[in-house]
Amino acid sequence: EVQLVESGGGLVQPGGSLRLSCAASGFTFSSYWMSWVRQAPGKGLEWVANIKQDGSEKYYVDSVKGRFTISRDNAKNSLYLQMNSLRAEDTAVYYCAEGYFFDSWGQGTLVTVSS
Amino acid sequence: DIVMTQTPLSLSVTPGQPASISCKSSQSLLHSDGKTYLYWYLQKSGQSPQLLIYELSNRFSGVPDRFSGSGSGTDFTLTISRVEAEDVGVYYCMQSIQVPQTFGQGTKVEIK
Numbered sequence: 220e221v222q223l224v225e226s227g228g229g230l231v232q233p234g235g236s237l238r239l240s241c242a243a244s245g246f247t248f249s250s251y252w253m254s255w256v257r258q259a260p261g262k263g264l265e266w267v268a269n270i271k272q273d274g275s276e277k278y279y280v281d282s283v284k285g286r287f288t289i290s291r292d293n294a295k296n297s298l299y300l301q302m303n304s305l306r307a308e309d310t311a312v313y314y315c316a317e318g319y320f321f322d323s324w325g326q327g328t329l330v331t332v333s334s
Numbered sequence: 335d336i337v338m339t340q341t342p343l344s345l346s347v348t349p350g351q352p353a354s355i356s357c358k359s360s361q362s363l364l365h366s367d368g369k370t371y372l373y374w375y376l377q378k379s380g381q382s383p384q385l386l387i388y389e390l391s392n393r394f395s396g397v398p399d400r401f402s403g404s405g406s407g408t409d410f411t412l413t414i415s416r417v418e419a420e421d422v423g424v425y426y427c428m429q430s431i432q433v434p435q436t437f438g439q440g441t442k443v444e445i446k
Contacts, residue, residue, distance in 0.1 A: 264426055266435040280434045324382040
């Protein structure tokens with residue numbers, strides 16, 4: 220059974236940083252694209268970033284380019300999202316998702332950017 | 335960016351009756367490889383989204399056959415042949431033919 224467990228969310232001040240992690244199990248992590256998708260409170264879904272199996276390709280939504288960095292460690296079956304220069308509009312539940320098409324999702328971790 | 339537009343935004347359905355959700359894209363989702371990169375997800379209250387349909391019309395593992403996806407080019411439909419109480423939630427379409435991958439606004443389905 221696929222399991223994706225996010226961690227690292229919390230309250231941070233505008234301009235601050237957070238690093239999200241996603242621990243994967245139940246599938247061959249190194250064989251899949253991985254993605255981050257977010258959902259602002261009471262709003263819809265927004266794709267944030269994804270990364271190829273070997274980390275050689277990474278893509279980002281325009282609103283986070285230059286501020287967020289997606290990475291992975293296939294030896295640890297883990298996905299990461301380094302978030303810098305956080306803004307109020309980054310407040311959301313951040314989901315880790317398996318594959319380019321989000322076959323499976325984690326439970327999400329809440330990031331709140333507020334002073 | 336490709337804009338995904340869903341209608342209606344909310345839907346109230348009698349159990350056992352059919353329901354349909356429309357999704358229109360601002361550009362064709364038909365790729366040169368012959369696949370249509372259109373997906374449907376359901377997010378039940380308090381839960382993470384779950385994949386229902388991939389590449390236009392393929393049901394994901396474990397998805398009941400009352401769910402079906404259809405359409406072509408820029409016009410797509412998710413149909414639930416006979417709605418059950420467990421189908422309530424918000425349905426999203428998504429395109430993956432072009433970065434950024436973009437979602438529709440969501441359609442909230444409730445039971446009458």
